[in-house]
Amino acid sequence: xxxxxxxxxxxxxxxxxxxxxxxxxxxxxxxxxxxxxxxxxxxxxxxxxxxxxxxxxxxxxxxxxxxxxxxxxxxxxxxxxxxxxxxxxxxxxxxxxxxxxxxxxxxxxxxxxxxxxxxxxxxxxxxxxxxxxxxxxxxxxxxxxxxxxxxxxxxxxxxxxxxxxxxxxxxxxxxxxxxxxxxxxxxxxxxxxxxxxxxxxxxxxxxxxxxxxxxxxxxxxxxxxxxxxxxxxxxxxxxxxxxxxxxxxxxxxxxxxxxxxxxxxxxxxxxxxxxxxxxxxxxxxxxxxxx
Amino acid sequence: xxxxxxxxxxxxxxxxxxxxxxxxxxxxxxxxxxxxxxxxxxxxxxxxxxxxxxxxxxxxxxxxxxxxxxxxxxxxxxxxxxxxxxxxxxxxxxxxxxxxxxxxxxxxxxxxxxxxxxxxxxxxxxxxxxxxxxxxxxxxxxxxxxxxxxxxxx
Numbered sequence: 001x002x003x004x005x006x007x008x009x010x011x012x013x014x015x016x017x018x019x020x021x022x023x024x025x026x027x028x029x030x031x032x033x034x035x036x037x038x039x040x041x042x043x044x045x046x047x048x049x050x051x052x053x054x055x056x057x058x059x060x061x062x063x064x065x066x067x068x069x070x071x072x073x074x075x076x077x078x079x080x081x082x083x084x085x086x087x088x089x090x091x092x093x094x095x096x097x098x099x100x101x102x103x104x105x106x107x108x109x110x111x112x113x114x115x116x117x118x119x120x121x122x123x124x125x126x127x128x129x130x131x132x133x134x135x136x137x138x139x140x141x142x143x144x145x146x147x148x149x150x151x152x153x154x155x156x157x158x159x160x161x162x163x164x165x166x167x168x169x170x171x172x173x174x175x176x177x178x179x180x181x182x183x184x185x186x187x188x189x190x191x192x193x194x195x196x197x198x199x200x201x202x203x204x205x206x207x208x209x210x211x212x213x214x215x216x217x218x219x220x221x222x223x224x225x226x227x228x229x230x231x232x233x234x235x236x237x238x239x240x241x242x243x244x245x246x247x248x249x250x251x252x253x254x255x256x257x258x259x260x261x262x263x264x265x266x267x268x269x270x271x272x273x274x275x276x277x278x279x280x281x282x283x284x285x286x287x288x289x290x291x
Numbered sequence: 292x293x294x295x296x297x298x299x300x301x302x303x304x305x306x307x308x309x310x311x312x313x314x315x316x317x318x319x320x321x322x323x324x325x326x327x328x329x330x331x332x333x334x335x336x337x338x339x340x341x342x343x344x345x346x347x348x349x350x351x352x353x354x355x356x357x358x359x360x361x362x363x364x365x366x367x368x369x370x371x372x373x374x375x376x377x378x379x380x381x382x383x384x385x386x387x388x389x390x391x392x393x394x395x396x397x398x399x400x401x402x403x404x405x406x407x408x409x410x411x412x413x414x415x416x417x418x419x420x421x422x423x424x425x426x427x428x429x430x431x432x433x434x435x436x437x438x439x440x441x442x443x444x445x
Contacts, residue, residue, distance in 0.1 A: 019301035021384040053406035056424040062339040162426040286363040
């Protein structure tokens, strides 16, 4: 370390004949690309913040993201997203190890750690697919235009508005369709089939619903869905392309391309991109799940 | 330290770190990032239980959210400077990346304040917006209500 610092001070970087940044061209350009990408993500997140600050009400993330695969209706705020965050941190660490193995010209090490990084990336994408699917197809009893409707989180409706007074919710239940009521009963009581429930009268169905326990909410701000899917989708697309880039690196390393070139600088550039994906997630995690 | 062949003609010297020191540094950073994440999650759960309480202190929630933001910036610093090795580059290069990013200070402040001002203006001049979107109590409080006019029948 001491020798490096000494070199830095003695070298006249701007007197010509050498690159003043002591960086390979491709790596420097990767840095500038990542900087511009940071502004793209920043603009998205700041736009989200602007809309959020312009609203009187914004959904509580702990109410929105409280599901865990296989846990049914259990209320587990922050659990699944912490799994996703750790997957990404660990895959970042394996990438650091791959880059380091590249420094030492260790082909086997590069292949091993790049492969683990790809596994981490795919695991993250799988988690995100489950989360989106759960949010879109989930059915939440929501007060919309004076009646109860079962809706998921989409870009046109948000089911996580303010909680509704049980008296108002009961009134809205009476205006709702038999189909909706039957589905609400069916969700918690599987002893009767959907067909039997559809054959019942509205009053019978209403008698089977305990409105006070349902914590029915009004519609929330529509913008929530667009921003959530837009920004996490854009990040997920970065993860996806990162996985593709790492796959290409894996194949190239396997074929000995870098050994023939004599250096593993490509791995460093792929590494920079992968760490950036992790970096962005840190902020997405902050803006959507924590605050 | 053995002298590697320089990988590209643009480079005057190579950064060297011996294996043991490198492993120690990566391990330390990984543990640090994990610990910060766990603290963030703990604060998230504290905020969640505060929201469920009778009358949560808005100020305290804001303080906790501020702490989470600072912890996130710390995480970002460690990822960029250790994992991406920006901290090991020479100073001029670091500045070309970091200085433009300072624009974010203005960017965040200006737009968030703009959104906030838009909300205040609408609450003042658009009674329907205020009536239909303002939660009656704290939004996660179980007792809050929604205006009854939405269930009007024709």
